[in-house]
Amino acid sequence: MAGEINDAQIHVMDEFSHVNTWIFDLDNTLYTHKAGLWPQVDDRITLYVCQLLGLDALSARALQKYYYHRYGTTLRGLMQEYGIDPHEFLAFAHDIDYSALAADTRLAQAVASLPGRKFILTNGSRGHAGAVVARLGIEMLFEDTFDIVDAEFIPKPEAQTYARFLSQHDVDPSHAAMFEDLSANLNVPYQLGMQTVLVLPDTPDPFREAHEQAASTEVHIRHQTRDLAAFLNFAINGRF
Incomplete structure (x- = not known):
């Protein structure tokens, strides 16, 4: 019957049913490479x-x-x-032109529908993150941004950076999901017990190497998507 949720959809929903903290990388995750940032x-x-x-x-x-x-x-x-x-x-x-980045209502609605807390965890700066989410129209949806300054300039994928983030915000990784465009940055979250989602470009990105934008078979990548908003809707209600 049309509209019924199948076993695969139920499985994905079950994978995220315990998640109460949603953690997002910034660049090439919350927006696509087409913005040219x-x-x-x-x-x-x-x-x-x-x-x-x-x-x-x-x-x-x-x-x-x-x-x-x-x-x-x-x-x-x-x-x-x-x-x-x-x-x-x-x-x-980060003294760049953000004007090509437009509001993303699909993403805003999807992030707003997520139950629990939402954070940005980036190797960039808080100011850069603020400019990006303001242009996307999602700045009010996140509890906080944990940037490279908060990480004491030690970037992902170093384990101590994730530990510092989890401690600072009192996050239980077994009830968290991490969204990233770089596979290497999802290894530690996976080891900590998070659901991990690799966000791939929806079209080839000429500024990135091919291996950085190919589908992954690595064990620490639990899920992957080329449409973040659609995946979030799928994880919550089983429908794109």
Whole structure:
């Protein structure tokens, strides 16, 4: 019969029936790459490295990516190697144009319908997160944002960052769900007992490597979706 919920839908609903805390990454999770925000941030970081070290853009980009892979963020690498002011860096990196990001009523309705508490957990800054959720029209739906400053500049996927977040907000991970666009950032949440959801781009993102946007078979990825709003509706009421 049309409209009936099948066994697969019931299974997904059961997986989330105990969840009372919903934790979301920010960039490329709450909004899609089509807004063009991350390439702007990436370019600003390159420019910062150019100005800091007097490098050409190609050399600065190579060093930026080296620090990203070695330290988890370029910021942490520059702090370790050059002792930069992280607040100055974050203000510079997130001085971008947000105008291409539009209000997302589907997402707003889906997040609003979630039972319990909602948080943002990001390797970016609180100011950047605030600008994003304001443009999306969902700023009033989250209890708080836990940013890289709150994490004492130690980024996801480091276990101590999740531990600090859970302690600061008194969250029981066995009753939480984590939504992320990077598979590596879901490993610790899975180990802690969270439901994990990998958010994939709905169309190919030319600014990301292919392996970062492919469907995953990793055991710590419990669920994956290319439409966050639809998945949230599905998890709560079994219908897209």
